[in-house]
Amino acid sequence: MNHLELAGKLFHDGRYEEAAEHYRSARELDPHNWQAVTGYNRAIRRIVPRWHFEMMHDHERAVQYEAAIKQVVTADHLVLDVGTGSGMLALMAARVGAERVVACEGQPVVAEAARGIVAGAGYAAQVDVVPKMSTDLLVPGDLPRRADVLITETVDCGLLGEGILASIGHAREHLLTDQAIIVPGRARVLAQLVESRALHQKNTVGELHGFDLSGFNELASLEYFDSRLRRHEHRVLSAPFEVFRFDFHRDGPAPQQATLRVPPTAAGACHAVVFWFELELVPGITVTNAPDHPTTHWKQAVQCLPHPVAVHPNDPLAVDVRHDGLRICFTDISADTSTRKERQG
Numbered sequence: 001m002n003h004l005e006l007a008g009k010l011f012h013d014g015r016y017e018e019a020a021e022h023y024r025s026a027r028e029l030d031p032h033n034w035q036a037v038t039g040y041n042r043a044i045r046r047i048v049p050r051w052h053f054e055m056m057h058d059h060e061r062a063v064q065y066e067a068a069i070k071q072v073v074t075a076d077h078l079v080l081d082v083g084t085g086s087g088m089l090a091l092m093a094a095r096v097g098a099e100r101v102v103a104c105e106g107q108p109v110v111a112e113a114a115r116g117i118v119a120g121a122g123y124a125a126q127v128d129v130v131p132k133m134s135t136d137l138l139v140p141g142d143l144p145r146r147a148d149v150l151i152t153e154t155v156d157c158g159l160l161g162e163g164i165l166a167s168i169g170h171a172r173e174h175l176l177t178d179q180a181i182i183v184p185g186r187a188r189v190l191a192q193l194v195e196s197r198a199l200h201q202k203n204t205v206g207e208l209h210g211f212d213l214s215g216f217n218e219l220a221s222l223e224y225f226d227s228r229l230r231r232h233e234h235r236v237l238s239a240p241f242e243v244f245r246f247d248f249h250r251d252g253p254a255p256q257q258a259t260l261r262v263p264p265t266a267a268g269a270c271h272a273v274v275f276w277f278e279l280e281l282v283p284g285i286t287v288t289n290a291p292d293h294p295t296t297h298w299k300q301a302v303q304c305l306p307h308p309v310a311v312h313p314n315d316p317l318a319v320d321v322r323h324d325g326l327r328i329c330f331t332d333i334s335a336d337t338s339t340r341k342e343r344q345g
């Protein structure tokens, strides 16, 4: 089988990393082979999400991370960068003079790119790029000893979706000194109730073009998705309220649940909960994807409710929320706790 045939088979089997390698080899043999060029692009698209580029251009995120790194990293530090992507944060740590930086990246093609970027920047002697998930790192081996500083930016719009709680928890136990500095140190998740037919329609369908399509609502989901609140017509029905708080020096991925009492600030039909994070890198240096903070590359997390919930300023709501270490989910919102008891009874 030649490279192209093999690549096609691997792609079909969902083995995109290997498919990309064979498409690349085919492209190297014949740079004008369109099948090799498009095949490589398609395989890379499956492996490397496009948000990497938008994220790298997020100026504020970079400025805040560099300020935090400058504040904590000193010349005798061994720094561990979990999820290095392009290698940018590892390079920042090297530039401020860290003795050594180990930068791990779970996606091999991304790690390969980072290694080239680090060498190109002249920091290959100071920064080791390791193509592994942090949870597979060995001490000694991948790290010469436990690290003094952990830097990571492994958060999605809903904070937990990239597994930050588990990877920091594992690092504390296996990869860091007892006194290690962790950047980010803490985080809060905040939410707001909104009325928005436009958002509701992203997860619900009814009658359209003379047909009742509501059977498709079986496939609607309670999972959040990313969206920019300001781009959708909406009315806010509550002030922002705190959902969860995390201390990365202490907390792990154990599931949590809470019932929050939320007073609506306006009457309306609540279609969705919009939520975001405040990530405290070090005290006083924070990044956020709050809706009133439009410069962030992260959008907000939006969870549509299965059915609109009527809300009124005089009736506080009981909002049930939980996370399983990876995803935050609002499981029930009802007009008040007594209504809920009646319904459950």
Ligand SMILES: C[S@@+](CC[C@H](N)C(=O)[O-])C[C@H]1O[C@@H](n2cnc3c(N)ncnc32)[C@H](O)[C@@H]1O
Residues within 6 Å of the ligand: 055, 056, 082, 083, 084, 085, 086, 087, 088, 089, 104, 105, 106, 107, 110, 132, 133, 134, 135, 152, 153, 154, 155, 162, 163, 167
């Ligand atoms: C949001 S990007 C951030 C990249 C880079 N740190 C930056 O700030 O520009 C997160 C990267 O971490 C990687 N990643 C996530 N969790 C990881 C883990 N536990 N170990 C290694 N890589 C991880 C992903 O593959 C992705 O490339």
